[in-house]
Amino acid sequence: MTSHLSASRPLLLRWGPLLALVIALGFPLGAPNAYWVDVGIGILTFGMLGLGLNLVVGYAGLLDLGYAAFYAIGAYTTAILSTAAHLSFWETLPFAIAFSAIAGVIVGYPTLRLRSDYLAIVTLGFGEIVRITATNLGFTGGPNGIYGIPPASIFGYQFVTENSQYYLALAFLLVVLFFTRHLARSRLGRAWLSLREDESASEAVGVPSVRVKLWAYVFGAIFGGFAGAFFAARLSAISPDSFTYTQSVNILIVVVLGGMASFPGVLLGAGVVVGLPEILRFISNWRLFVFALGLIALMLLRPQGLWPAASRAHDPFRNLGPPGDDEDGLARTRAPADPNAPALEVEGLRRRFGGVLAVDDVSFRVDRGQIVSIIGPNGAGKTTVFNCITGVTRPDAGKVELGGRSVRGMQPHDIVGAGLARTFQGIRLFKALPAFENVLVGMYTRQRAGILGSLLHTRSERREERESLRRTRAWLSFVGLEEIAGVKASELAYGDQRRLEIARALASEPDVLLLDEPAAGMNPSEKRDLMGLVRRIRGLGVTVVLIDHDMNLVMGVSDRVVVIDRGRKIAEGTPEEIQHNQQVVDAYLGSDGGDVDDEAVNTWPS
Amino acid sequence: MQYLINGLTIGSFYALVALGYTMIYGIIRLINFAHGDLFMVGAFMGWTVLGVFSATHAPVAVVLMISLLVAMAVVGLLAVGMDRIAYQPLLRASRLSILITALGVSLALENGALILFGAGFDTYPTNLLPTTTFLLGGATVSWVQVGMFTLSLLLMLLLYLFVQHTAVGTAMRALSFDQDAARLMGVNVEGVIMITFLLGGVLAAASGVMMGLYYTQINFLMGFLMGLRAFTAAVLGGIGNIPGAMVGGLLIGVLQSFAAGYISSQWQDVIVFAVLILVLVVKPTGIFGERVVERM
Amino acid sequence: MALLEISDLHTFYGSIEALRGISLEVEEGEIVALLGSNGAGKTTTLRTISGLERARSGSVKLAGEEITRRRAHDIVSLGLSHVPEGRRIFANLTIEENLGLGAYLYRRHPALIKERRQTVYEIFPRLLERKDQLAGTLSGGEQQMLAIGRAMMVQPKVLALDEPSMGLAPILVRQIFRIIEEIRQRGTAILLVEQNALQALRLADRGYVIETGRIVLHDDAKALAQDPRVRAAYLGGEPEVDTAQGTDTTN
Structure with missing residues (x-):
């Protein structure tokens, strides 16, 4: 020393x-x-x-x-x-x-x-x-x-x-x-x-x-x-x-x-x-x-200290043996609490910020195995709806049920435990941690090791850690990141960070996954991959709710679309119905000719 | 009432130092642990200059003014130097490493003063200030207290106007929010940070000289307690918030004065901290704390 | 001589070489699109040009003047404004203060600031309605307008825009693109970084494609939009919104 x-x-x-x-x-x-x-x-x-x-x-x-x-x-x-x-x-x-x-x-x-x-x-x-x-x-x-x-x-x-x-x-x-x-x-x-x-x-x-x-x-x-x-x-x-x-x-x-x-x-x-x-x-x-x-x-x-913490092992999975068919085990095994209830049901949701009614009587339901998108102009209240569902914001009124069970008013981490996971609009990974540890943190609610087990590094704790690592490898390979499991999250390319965030959310084995603008900042070919990924997630039996402005993604992947404007739901239907709904076109999509008279843009004075 | 008057006087000294904490925190998210020691250096500067001039026959007012100004200038520059040498290189490093550097600077200033001025107490001349007093609601108020309180308020007002109504002040508030964006507006970020340190140092020095004149005894460790109380004041008011620091400083002064008067001076800091913790538990961002806007 | 002339620019993040020799030009009155996937170096290019990152080697010239080693706040004064990704407005200041800060260089000329502010309010009347509100209370589209308006306070020769349409509703994206065209007509050249390649190329005169820190293609915008390589990589060969309806079965 x-x-x-x-x-x-x-x-x-x-x-x-x-x-x-x-x-x-x-x-x-x-x-x-x-x-x-x-x-x-x-x-x-x-x-x-x-x-x-x-x-x-x-x-x-x-x-x-x-x-x-x-x-x-x-x-x-x-x-x-x-x-x-x-x-x-x-x-x-x-x-x-x-x-x-x-x-x-x-x-x-x-x-x-x-x-x-x-x-x-x-x-x-x-x-x-x-x-x-x-x-x-x-x-x-x-x-x-x-x-x-x-x-x-x-x-x-x-x-x-x-x-x-x-x-x-x-x-x-x-x-x-x-x-x-x-x-x-x-x-x-x-x-x-x-x-x-x-x-x-x-x-x-x-x-x-x-x-x-x-x-x-x-x-x-x-x-x-x-x-x-x-x-x-x-x-x-x-x-x-x-x-x-x-x-x-x-x-x-x-x-x-x-x-x-x-x-x-x-x-x-x-x-x-x-x-x-x-x-x-x-x-x-x-x-x-x-x-x-x-x-x-x-x-x-040496701003990092005399002997900075070493970044973890480059191959975190080296003690696990060959991958085999880890991925088969990813399909959810937990039975839903009430198989007949919708995966997610929101009814009469209301939230006021100061004098502004950010969410005003919004209701929608998402059936098990569906992909549902929420769209609407900026500031319409979409993210507030997400926040009310995930427990970040407390709704003033309304019902939020996950598989028939009310989660309204619960803490965000308890809602994750109840089977709802999310990603963020701006990417929010644990930047200094390698990719695989990001995913491991996502498993927190599914792990059982107690304080004593951790303190003493007991046999059951070791077994669980090993199993978690195995599942981590499976999730990383599901989103195509297993090769770079040991790379720090902050050093990953943008698209990889987005996928890692999804893997981290999936690691909590959710019934419902909320994706907040997953396509933001992606180019069309990346978006195409994302669409495939969203469908594969559904294939695991996970219900997906997403917010995005990218109409190719939304219209291409969704079973149903919910449109919110100024805190209210103005339309709901299949992608086709939504695209031809005049109210939606006026508020959000705009007509495509580029000849819309626009009050916000006057000509520059010369 | 007497306690209130005394508390307000001493509280105004706290407020001047608290402003430095709050401004620097606001702009670069650094708890500048060396700030209390700038106050100490200010007190010693004032003492040194007074010592030099006491031999001459210049009028008292002029001597006081000069020593105040010299102390403010020297400490302001010292603060700028501290920023350039110890803090600027670490602005992009982790916040804890810059915090430790600040602790190092604090230790260096204290021990530098120890080497220069010795470990004992030095005494400000006591015959400079008028001793006249008047009665107000049963309490004795000295004109010195009135003068010092007024001067403190004046300095705080000037600072407030500067931050709210000048372009550089706006730039300060802007870069506390987003440095790169401020750069893209043409703001010389390093320059503005330096100005912030300069202002913080100037106010701390003014406080130091007044404290020296008021209590007459100064010591190389006096910055520690001051730093602790002023920092508490800044947090109480909501750190990063300028009016908050002013009110926080006055509150701490009054609180301490009452605690010392009615309970015991040994427990005064315990009471101050207990109140602080209570306030934070009830209102986690201080009295005037910024609401943290977080989009998720 | 081009208005903005970048040659062989190299920039590093630590040991990672983010730009491996970027060369591009923007002529007076032009809109130039810079396309590429995430992590290709588009944002780094803009950040290096505007002085937020330091180039290891290469040069950036603005109207013939070397600005490579100048600091960000000097570069603004020479006539290049950069609207960064994600808008980066000062949420803790009012709209009026945000605009005032945009003209920080003219802080000793209040009359000029006032005049410029009027001009911006004419273009964005919505900002005038809310001039005393904190900028943090604006919606995403309004924030983007404020960010652009703030950069226009100095009436730059070149405006560099990083993903102005990001996170905006389709109707607002169109509005923003129309504003960009207006700004060009006013006489400011524009260097536009966009994910929305199709719309960007429709608006631009010329375009560059950047891949892993290098320019791999550059051409007229129309030609680029037809280029099969570009279509495959950045346009996804995809038709527009109205006809896309769930036809994608490639997975």
Whole structure:
């Protein structure tokens, strides 16, 4: 962890972890004196804190400026219980973890709906509240803190020497590493990354964003508290000065300087943040000034961090064996709740924005296995109708039923769970994630692995992950992207991004798929492919509803067309009927001669 | 009433600093953690210039004016330099890396001041300002408070007019929304960002000098607490929103003054933060927060 | 000498070469269409011309003056306006402020701005009706009008339009195309990027086809519209809306 990283990457990746462990094990033997072993313990402690905060900041993308509060809660819990209640260190540990977790829920629950920057100040405030509280209360020892905390011991052996404490710290770090890595690679970790990339898209593909964010907070808090408990037992005395805002900032620097969502990066960051000021001790007063300049320079030179997270494996499916006939399994196996009910039924839908009635009494039904298009002028309310159906916007009145079951008023992610998926008008992929992980996130609602399964990487969790990966490969090959499964979404060509978005939506195994302007920005030959894809999706037994302005697509593929103008349905029928409906021609299609008298266009004055 | 008067005075200092936070956030979505330290540098600049001129026999008003202007100019330029060197190169990088850079700049300014001015407190001369007071509704109000409050309001008004009614101000609002589109209109985006930093620095310096004159004691760490409170004020008002920062600053000042007066000064920050969290939970974008328009 | 002259332009995104030697010209009073599939480099070409991206090599000349290394805001002042893809109006400003910003270069000449604004309002009366509304409240078609009107505030020599018809109802697409023709008649040359190849070629004088960062074809618009390669790739060989009715069974 304190090693210099000059060797070449691939070699380092293979042997790096082992090498780092060997160096970490040998460090106390090679250290010039006990002081440096102490510094080593500091680095290990910051490593634990960094790994914990990394889940919150690096994975879930939640800016936390008060992380030291959880560290403090863990430390004070152990300190108070072991001095006042005379519990042993190991007995206090569960309490330290539990109290920090509870604190995580308390800060998290009311604030997680806030935007990230507001979250920053709220967490900062929370950190300060905890510190000031500890400073001013009696049972926390006030500004002087708590003395005489007994050290940890095993079978009578007390961890009092520097070296023994160092190895205890190393063991603790390995425990944190073990669990955080499992979490990061689980379904939950993927959900965190998706939230970091695009929260509303994440919610729209089935991730329960508030709950998932809360878990990030809770786990961050747990590992913070864990580190805090160790800290208290190691120093035998703690005071509020150890848990200042500056400390929170230092932990944040560990994560960002090292490389967000990068495990080796975070450990390296801990080494730099703790070690560098110590190395600079010889310049006394100038020490922190030089450290600050160094920090600025490092960020300017390496904005992604010292050791950025590696992009995932190039062939994510290499352990799966040959593809075989994965695709046959794509046809839906779940039986609809009520086979006689229409796939989607909307009745009397109404939604007002301020004084404007954006959707006014819109009704239509989509039968199972049909392709239905919704068309209409810009601003007519089509997207609002979509948003009311998908739960993004709450309708003021009306009925929305999916397979005979009302989904009105449900959260978007629950509606996905009920069998409705969507794509977006502007593409909203998780840009930094490779294509296959985008699809995996889409499976969130269909996966069952729980928190414990993820934390322990159980056999059933592994089996499910493997099965999900297999289905991911099948979906990617269904839309023709299996060759580029490992490519980052942001690096895909435009048409590929559109198809990936469709694959991600399909991965939730919907009964009904809503496509919002899928043909926007496509040329005619791409549109032709899209038409084929839409028909193949229907062939899987999925009902399709689409909004588009491209009449070749709409008229070519739809069984029925619904026309909306100024929030009202003005026509509904087969494509043929719609094309010859005078009201539709006037409001939307226009007559084709180009001789329409147009009030919006006057001639230019010369 | 006394608490209200004191709170408004100190709140106007907060508001000046909060404006810098809010403008810079509005334009490049950066929480500029070094902003509170600009306030500190302003206070030290004012102190230095006052020290130089106290030997001369120039009239007090002139000396005050000069030190205020010098501090504003120096800190304004410092803010511009900070923008050019540390922030501009990272404008296209991830938002967290620029945030960490800001933390680095903050640390550098604090420790730079530590090296230059030492760790102890420095004291502003106390004999410069008139000490006359008058009574208002049972509270004692000093003319100094009135003068400082007026000056703060004047600066805020000027800023507001600048942002709302000049082409550069419009460009600021535009580029906070879409930088590339602003470029295509012929706006020199880097230049406008620099002007924003300049204005933020100037206001922070004015606040620093006034704070120094008002409380007389200054220290290299004074920027931290100020930064915390001013940032809180900016968020309370709705970050990115200029009138919001003004109101937020005054509110925080008053709140703190009441909390210190009626409860205890040890708990004043806890109370301020508790109120902030409450406000955010009820109204997640602050009092005057922008409504986030999101098309899906 | 052409009004806009681009030769051998190379642009990179990181290590990816997005433009691999683009050359094209726009003469005074012309409408030139730039066609190609997504990711071919159309938008990058416009962004490089207007200075939003930096060219690795090659040159862009506007009325004989080298503008390749100039910054975006300088290029506007030399007479080239770019209406970016997706309209990119300032939703947080009023329509009047949006237009004022379009004339940012003339910020010291309020009378001129007022005059230009009047001209734009004459062309787009709907914008005048809503001049004090926030631009974010406009519908898609109105936003496109505002974006074009805003670019016209400087009365550019060349107007580069990126997908002006994207996401618009068919009736509005026609309107926008008619406006483009009006602008040309007013004396502004137009470089038009469009997915809607058929309509674009109907309007344009000449056209270029771009594929993976290279110009692979260029000709008169009429000739291009008949070119079998173009028909296959970009026109899809497809007839127009009214006769398309579900005849596509190629899958």
